[in-house]
Amino acid sequence: MAVDSKNLQALKDIANRLRVYSIEATSAANSGHPTSCMSAAEIISVLFHKEMRYDVSKPRDPNNDRFILSKGHAAPVLYAAWHIAGHKDVTHEELLKLRQYGAMLEGHPTPKLDFVDVATGSLGQGLSVAAGMAYTGKYFDKADYRTYCMLGDGESAEGSNWEAFSFAGTYKLDNLVAILDINRLGQSDPTALQHSVDVYLARVNAFGWHGIVVDGHDVTALIAAFEEAKATKDKPTCLVCKTYKGYAWDNAAEGINDLMGWHGKPLGDRAADVLAKIKAQTNMSAFIPPPNPNVTLTEPGTEFIGLSAPPSYKPDEKVATRKAYGTALKKLGESSTRIVGMDGDTKNSTFAITFQAAFPDRFIECFIAEQNLVGVGIGCGCRKRTIPFISTFSAFFTRAFDQIxxxxxxxxxxxxxxxxxxxxxxxxxxxxxxxxxxxxFRTIPTGTVFYPSDPVSMERAVELAANTEGIVFIRSSRPTSVCVYPMDEKFEVGKSKVLRQSADDKVTVVGAGVTLHEALQAYETLKKDGINIRVIDIFCLKPADSDLLKASAAATGGKVVTVEDHYPEGGIGGAVAEALSEVSGVTVKRLAVNGMPSSGPGAKLLEVHGISASHIVAACKQLA
Ligand SMILES: Cc1ncc(C[n+]2csc(CCOP(=O)(O)OP(=O)(O)O)c2C)c(N)n1
Incomplete structure (x- = not known):
């Protein structure tokens, strides 16, 4: 759609308004990244007033186009954009309270703001999230909202971006546009590729994208590039934008523009002069109403999602909890279309494959790229479109800790x-x-951590996870076991279970997973020796069941043994010790994997590394 000269001028003026507010806000805060905002001004102007369709009065409306500012340190330009667009709360006064304690506009964007879907600022994460949103739009919602993600050129060195580029190319996300703001400079040095836009172009094209080199300060060129992106089918588009850091028209920012030493610095003494020069050539009330979205989607429900059938195992049937995970996810999938599964090429080990076989259209293979796997999950779950279950070997979630x-x-x-x-x-x-x-996972604020020990508790943990808001972690195990719970056992978040107890218990033993079964064996051995122990399945490590742990410790003379298939730091022993830390007269003896393990039969390793039934027996005898 052609844009007349009046509107072109308005887009240029809006770009300068964005610069002005970014400079004013960072000057008032005396911190922040004005020059990173200035390079992006024309791109943001065209996005917010020509390209994106959104309802400014309902920023989280599911029909709106999405924008992820991956280079989150350029937050002031995002805030300025919503101010100009007319967001009722983002007043000029608020812009000038940027970064103040208690003010709504923080140093980097977070979803405390209703126009922000995900927090950014740890560089290299926005594109995965955007890809998750675009995948959801194209394949789950089958709606026409589009997703835009702006990245810095320095930021593009993060490998996680290239996981996302690969993912989006593979899944032909033609509703996704990445915008590289190639302003040549990073924080402490020029970027490795500086203004080599052809190298960026070759890279994005190699990942199956449609790359377009654009002058990022030319609104006409930007409009044309976004139009080309919309016309491009079966490929995501990347605008490779050549820009200048600290740029303002007609050398208004001379001495700052394209120079090192201005990253993350307000303009200080220079601000007044630069602002006066920009304002002198800008219509500071220029405005174009943002285009409206097509309304086809309604808000998703938030109803309870239950297993389609209760757990059903035979008394002597031995099943691994990882297998029960697949069974449970399939059952949840039968109950709600909001349940989606994703995995990083381990689905036959994690048993996500059981869900995939039943619901191939609701499963995303993310390949061996765990940072992107988690980022895609976060993006899919945004605006409550889906409830993503993300599986891989537990060890490999550590690669995505920053995303988590x-x-x-x-x-x-x-x-x-x-x-x-x-x-x-x-x-x-x-x-x-x-x-x-x-x-x-226990360090994640507001997170929930489950460690089920049998197929019944695993199925219920999966059900609880689906209905518990936030980041939930479930640890599954490879060895098989019989059920320790009846099929109709009820589980709750933050509640542990007492599996063995008497009026004469000498020690409380807390375990989960394979070590719970070791603890049950130890119970039998000790009983023969006339020593009763109380056995607790911790089930939920976070929030921990402090009341139960305290009551059990009190009932067993303050003597507690924890046993876990985990290093000593931060696992079950940590959770129990923390829960009991202010109770006097309590001793927590922590059995955990000592030393560096090697290959070998599991049972042998439990013995060698100090967490088998015999070690529990010895620890209890020592305490009792
Ligand atoms: C993962 C990560 N590493 C380092 C930083 C610190 N940091 C913030 S901005 C920045 C430079 C970013 O340069 P670029 O992506 O080119 O953005 P620009 O400000 O130039 O637009 C750095 C190193 C960070 N926020 N995140």
């Missing part, structure tokens, strides 16, 4: 399911053994 950490700031609603927990996997050896995963 940012996911917490993003208020992400993802369910991470890690298989191959601990040394009990045996022969594969230490590279495949998750021995840090519980510690990692």
């Amino acid at each position: 950490r940012m996911g917490a700031i993003s208020q992400a609603n993802i369910k991470c399911v890690g298989s191959h927990a601990g040394i009990s996997i045996g022969e594969d050896g230490p590279s495949q053994m998750a021995l840090e995963d519980l510690a990692m």
Whole structure:
């Protein structure tokens, strides 16, 4: 659609308004990244007033186009964009409170703001999230909203971006546009490729994208490039925009433009002069109403999603919890179309394959790219479009810890399911053994951590996860076991289970997964020796069942043993010790994987590394 000269001038003026507000806000804050905003001004102007369709009064409307500012440090230009667009809360006064304690506009975007879907600022994560949103739009919602993601050129060095480029190319996400703001400069140095736009072009094309080199300060060229993107089918488009950091028209920012030393710095003494020069050539009330979206989607429901059928196992049937995960996810999928599964080429090990076989259209193979796997999950779950269950070997979630950490700031609603927990996997050896995963997930604020020990509790953990807002982690295990619970057992978030108890218990033993079964064996051995122990299945490590743990510790004279297939730091022992830390007269003896494990039969490794039934017996005898 052609744009008349009046509107072209308005887009140029809006770009300058964006610069002015970014400079004013960062000057008022005396911190922030004005020059990173200035290079992006024309791109943002065209996006917000010509290209994107959205309802400014309903920023989270499911029909709106999405915008992810991956280079989150350019937050002031995003805030300025919503101010100009007419967001009721983003007043000029608020812009000038940027970064103040308690003010709505923080240093980097977070979803505390209704026009932000995910937190950005840890560079290299936005494109995965955008790809997850675009995948959801194209394949799940089958709607016409489009997704736009702006990245810095320095940021593009992060490998996670290229996982996302690969993913989006593979899945032909033609509703996704990445915009590279190639302003040549990073934080402490020029970027590796500086203004070599042809190299960027070759790279994005090699990943199956349609690359277009654009002068990022030319609104006419930008409009044409976005039109070309819309006309491009079966490929995502990347606008490779050549820009200048600290740029303003007609050398208004001379001495700053395209120079090192201005990253992350307000303009200080220079601000007044630069602002006066920009304002002198700008219509500061220029405005074009943003285009409206097509309204086809309604808000998703938030109803309880239950298993389509209760757990059903025979008394002597031995089933691994990883297998029960697949069974449970399939059952949840039968109950709600919002349940989606995704995995990183391990679905036959994690048993996500059971879900995929039943619902191939609701499963995303993300290949061996775990950072992107988590980012895609976060994007899919945005605006409550889906409830993503993300599975891989638990050890490999550590590669995506930063995405998970940012996911917490993003208020992400993802369910991470890690298989191959601990040394009990045996022969594969230490590279495949998750021995840090519980510690990692327990640090996530507002997160929930389940460690089911039998197929029944696994099925219920999956059901609880689907209905628990936020980041939920479920640890699954490879060894098989019989059920320790009846089929109709009820489970709750934050509640553990007492499996063995008497009026004469000497020690409380807390375990989960394979070590719970070791604890049950130890119980039998000790009983023969006349020593009763109380056995607790912790089931939920976060939030921990402090009341139950305190009551059990009190009932067993303050003597507690924890046993876990995890390194000593941050797992079950950590959770129990923290819960009991202010109770006097309590001793927590922590059995955990000592030393560096090697390959071998699982049972042998439990013995060698100090977490088998015999070690539990010895620990209890020592305490009792
Ligand atoms: C993962 C990560 N590493 C480092 C930083 C610190 N940092 C913030 S901005 C920046 C430079 C970004 O350069 P570029 O992507 O080119 O963006 P520009 O500001 O030039 O637009 C750096 C190193 C960060 N925020 N995230």
